Amino acid sequence: MLYREAGDFKTSYRADGQTFPIRLDRWAYYAAIAVAFLIVPFIINDYWASAVFVPFLIYAIAALGLNILTGYAGQVSLGTGGFMAVGAYAVYKLMTAFPEISIVIHILLAGGITAIVGMLFGLPSLRIKGFYLAVATLAAQFFLVWLFNKVPWFYNYSASGQINAPERTILGFAVSGPAASASTKYLVCLVFAFVLAWVARNLTRGTSGRKWMAIRDMDIAAEIIGVNPLAAKLSAFAVSSFFVGIAGALLFSVYLGAAEVGEAFGINKSFLVLFMIIIGGLGSIFGSFAGAAFMVLMPVLLKNLLVGGFGWPTDLAAHIELMIVGALIVFFLIAEPHGLARLWALTKEKLRLWPFPH
């Protein structure tokens, strides 16, 4: 009986168009934000930060980015790993070239650089559609990884070909390098994820989001009603790559600290992020977070269960994990092609009627 719109009077257009129209949802949202910002940073330890929270937040940003492109604008991309690599190498070059400038600016600039690269690889989308485009984005994936591997300028001519994040601070707290504490890493990622999710939500419900969705549903029809496909598709690629670039920059500088491009940003990363948005739900902000949480948590749980619980060897557990991931994806597609977000929406529908379903 609590979960109702009834009695929650909207007295302005602003209130009418808000993201969470139901009071309980709003409270839950504020509570989640408060816990994430005010409680978790004080109790988090290294294991939880590096195994769960930091990768979850970073992948959530990447999933948001891919969801904008694939879920909202309907352009399937398998080049996410390559674009994350652009973000990582951009932030590395900026960090080493301009050490006196704040890392926050570097990360944002890395996102901007990735956006430009993304637009470049998005250009063919005006001619190529569907599967052909999906395969064409693989060109970005393989070309970019090769480029960062072969051109020494990108890794500052280091002998190992790796890039290592130097120590940088925000307000006196180390956020990258070995001295960074779990809670600062977590907070930095949280702030980025929070702000970017807010941006994504407001972009997708505004003019640009509606244009993207029109293009997704049918691009020729969208063109006829006056949506410029060039602007819509390229802006989707730009915004998406901006998000993905920031995720890549954070992944390298805050989370990994050192990266080798083929290993950290290979094709598997592209698929991982794609799975997140499928399992989470295409075209949903909540889905991006849910999918990222699922794909980050599941391997941790499986590993604890199979290796810790049953005492199986790790290589066997890794193979079983692969099977379970594959089976789960097929299962999700059969049971609920619209992902966790749809399940969540259905639950809310049911809750609204509960306890009188008629």
Place this chain on the structure above:
Amino acid sequence: MDQMIFAAEIFLNGLMTGVMYALVALGFVLIFKASGVFNYAQGVLALFAALTLVGIQQGQVPFAHMINAVFGTHVEHFGWTVPSVLAIILTGAVMVLLAFLIEKLVLQHLVGQAPIILFMATIGLAYFLEGLGDVMWGANIKNLDVGLPQGISESIEGVTANWFGYGFFIDRLDIWATVIAALLVAALVAFAQYTKQGRAMRAVADDHQAALSVGISLRFIWVMVWSIAGFVALVAGIMWGTKSGVQFSLSLIALKALPVLMLGGFTSIPGAIVGGLIIGVGEKLFEFFIGPMVGGATENWFAYVLALLFLVFRPQGLFGERIIERV
């Protein structure tokens, strides 16, 4: 002059590699034509087929690693070896069973879904099969030998040494692969053109509903097509497995087959072959002429960039059906 002779040798080797790519691409085209499913799992099917073949041939106990982990036993081999021909037939049977299971458990539940959902499902399938292959037969690199000749072909070396004063290095396995691939393609074309099931397959490819209305069983056709794709994967798996060992990277040849498909068009069997040859030759020559200038290993991306540039001018590929869009 020397440069040109080297280039000619590389051209020939590229053609041979191209045939191998075409072989994998063929599996994609068959399934895409008949069921509209873009089967990402084709490469993993090839890996799985090769693993199963080696496993059966050497008498490995399936799931040995898992059984040992659960029961604390130490079983590895049954202690027998199976002749190549029998092992190939048994593996073929496994692939048919797999096709049946895929249809029953996955595709049947996804009829009428958007193509992109089906594509994602095959990615899930690829992950599952990759894990299954490793759990069943172990993840170590295996040697596959079904009696195909290997090593340098002396006759070609001799002939070219007479002509150019330089003997070309061409692997006999590649020549065999080319012959087998050509036979396979001819057989498939004949099957599609002249048999009842082949006609039914083409009817399904044309229009699912119309095919259903004249009494063609969609499920049978799908199982059949996936079986054929499994068989093609088996042949590709044998070739690639003999060439470079059976290991995880075998499944990555699927990624090489994708640009071949883009170039040739997703729906055209001749396209898969011509596309394969163009990409095989193109990437080898590009690596030879341009590679040294930019640091090498251009083979990783050349095929994609070529296909991408090509598609910008011809979005349906070389031989693909013209894309007509209506509002």
